[in-house]
Amino acid sequence: MNWIFSHSSKSLRNVFLHPNEIGKGYGKQIIQLLINNFGVNTVHVNKDNENAKMFYLKNGFSIVNDTNRQF
Structure with a gap:
């Protein structure tokens, strides 16, 4: 499990879970x-x-x- 969070912007960039979870x-x-x-x-999602x-x-x-930007 992993996530990226920006506290200053209150924005979630990614949440990753192992496929088994x-x-x-x-x-x-x-x-x-x-x-x-x-x-x-807010959350950024592909x-x-x-x-x-x-x-x-x-x-x-x-x-x-709805954008295609990569972070």
């Missing part, structure tokens, strides 16, 4: 912890990553920009 609720726990404890209000987009949409985020 996906679907066990760990991602949701991480997202809730970052929202509740650190005020995360627009071609449909699984990640669906995950964040299900967890209360909405799409505000």
